[in-house]
């Protein structure tokens with residue numbers, strides 16, 4: 721028994737020493753939109769030994785915002801398009817992030833919560849499914865186009881999320897007409913006419929760092945090395961600020 725314990729301890733110490741840091745534990749929140757689970761998980765698994773992941777689907781995932789569960793993960797990664805939420809769930813959700821739980825929001829997660837304006841404030845964006853008034857301005861239903869080859873321009877080359885990433889080409893779904901909050905820091909843009917110009921940004925929501933990446937619909941993006949690098953650096957930045 722003692723030998724086993726020492727062996728386990730040594731394995732732990734070795735693993736810990738190799739990477740030098742405690743892994744960042746991401747909680748990927750899904751639900752409300754289908755996706756290629758296997759390939760998506762492969763992308764998560766390839767983020768490297770310093771990032772571990774767990775998946776939580778709505779509505780069960782609402783429990784993970786409760787104070788007693790917040791120590792179980794370091795960064796929320798949104799890959800959901802959930803709509804239904806109660807007043808009590810809204811309060812706990814917003815408070816969790818406001819108190820500092822960082823968020824990396826991907827792709828269709830900007831289409832979630834059509835009737836909850838505070839969510840739009842959290843991520844600093846909203847794809848509208850219906851005419852929506854946002855801060856006094858009327859937004860019409862947005863549009864999307866699948867399978868577009870387009871160029872992504874890195875606007876902030878010094879930023880921790882984009883460092884080492886040059887402008888690149890991607891094959892993905894584009895969105896057009898969505899709201900982007902004034903004052904966000906744009907990280908990625910495109911000139912493709914089927915898309916909004918700003919397709920990646922970062923902001924703060926009270927104590928929490930937020931990073932939003934519009935791309936991420938399907939396998940070509942999951943396997944795109946530039947996107948993987950952006951996702952990894954977004955998780956590290958959201959968690960550590962570096």
Ligand SMILES: [Zn+2]
Pocket residue numbers: 827828893936937
């Ligand atoms: Zn999509």
